[in-house]
Amino acid sequence: MNYIDNLFNLNGKIALVTGACGQLGSAICKSLQQAGAKVVGTDIKLPAEDGDIDLKELDITNKADVESTFKAVHDKYGSLDVLINNAGVSTFEKFEERPEESFDWVMDVNLKGTFFCIQSYVNLLDQQKQESGAIVNIGSVFGVVSPDFRNYVDLDRKNSEVYGATKAGVIHMTKYFAVHLAERNIRVNAVSPGGIFNPENPQGENFIKNYSDRVPMGRMANDEDMLGAILYLSGDAAKYTTGQNIVIDGGMSSW
Numbered sequence: 001m002n003y004i005d006n007l008f009n010l011n012g013k014i015a016l017v018t019g020a021c022g023q024l025g026s027a028i029c030k031s032l033q034q035a036g037a038k039v040v041g042t043d044i045k046l047p048a049e050d051g052d053i054d055l056k057e058l059d060i061t062n063k064a065d066v067e068s069t070f071k072a073v074h075d076k077y078g079s080l081d082v083l084i085n086n087a088g089v090s091t092f093e094k095f096e097e098r099p100e101e102s103f104d105w106v107m108d109v110n111l112k113g114t115f116f117c118i119q120s121y122v123n124l125l126d127q128q129k130q131e132s133g134a135i136v137n138i139g140s141v142f143g144v145v146s147p148d149f150r151n152y153v154d155l156d157r158k159n160s161e162v163y164g165a166t167k168a169g170v171i172h173m174t175k176y177f178a179v180h181l182a183e184r185n186i187r188v189n190a191v192s193p194g195g196i197f198n199p200e201n202p203q204g205e206n207f208i209k210n211y212s213d214r215v216p217m218g219r220m221a222n223d224e225d226m227l228g229a230i231l232y233l234s235g236d237a238a239k240y241t242t243g244q245n246i247v248i249d250g251g252m253s254s255w
């Protein structure tokens with residue numbers, strides 16, 4: 001295998017993905033597997049039928065379960081090279097009517113859950129004397145800029161302030177831990193998607209049009225648009241890259 005192929009494959013690496021059964025999580029699992037990694041997908045809710053990804057039930061807001069699941073994966077595979085913090089939720093009421101529980105839920109999953117995963121991963125690597133690791137956090141363009149509400153004409157699911165605040169928090173934690181973990185050779189980066197088209201449950205026609213008109217590249221994102229950056233940040237091609245947030249939004253946040 002030549003030098004470039006070596007940079008861009010994940011042969012022999014063990015990767016754990018949270019929120020692995022959702023839209024983007026399933027695509028991430030498949031792509032990591034196709035790149036050569038052994039993939040363990042975790043999610044709060046698993047599908048009834050098994051596929052070809054090793055799936056484990058895990059609620060990332062439960063610290064003890066995060067610790068024991070990560071340890072079980074390390075025990076089974078002998079390593080945990082890549083952690084993809086993909087699980088995330090949002091809440092869609094009008095902010096004037098947002099109940100405290102909705103706010104807490106988004107904070108708990110997106111921020112505290114992501115923190116528990118990073119904390120457990122780093123402690124596990126320390127205990128196991130594993131000398132390197134890579135973390136990719138999934139942020140959002142709405143952790144960088146506010147949503148344009150003029151887009152949401154036929155969509156009741158307005159993007160919330162708490163979602164954006166938690167994603168800004170995830171992007172910030174990415175920088176914090178990149179700095180903190182550099183000397184342990186654990187790289188921490190983020191990928192922040194723009195609005196991803198959902199083929200199973202398409203967003204409203206007017207929303208898709210209005211949103212696409214706001215994007216310099218003229219369309220919503222697809223899952224596949226995120227995969228190249230996630231694979232890059234997971235592997236050796238990015239061995240001197242840490243603390244970065246790659247915003248993949250067709251240019252929307254650039255104007």
Ligand SMILES: NC(=O)c1ccc[n+]([C@@H]2O[C@H](COP(=O)([O-])OP(=O)(O)OC[C@H]3O[C@@H](n4cnc5c(N)ncnc54)[C@H](O)[C@@H]3O)[C@@H](O)[C@H]2O)c1
Pocket residue numbers: 018019020021022023024025042043044045058059060061086087088089109113138139140141192193194195196197
């Ligand atoms: N879809 C988009 O347009 C978009 C845009 C920017 C960022 N993102 C981010 O991408 C990530 C994936 O989103 P998606 O669009 O695939 O959403 P999704 O709802 O399809 O998937 C999210 C997954 O997370 C799981 N999950 C929820 N709570 C959990 C918990 N407590 N513990 C473990 N798993 C839990 C869900 O069961 C689900 O499978 C999220 O972090 C999201 O914020 C999505």
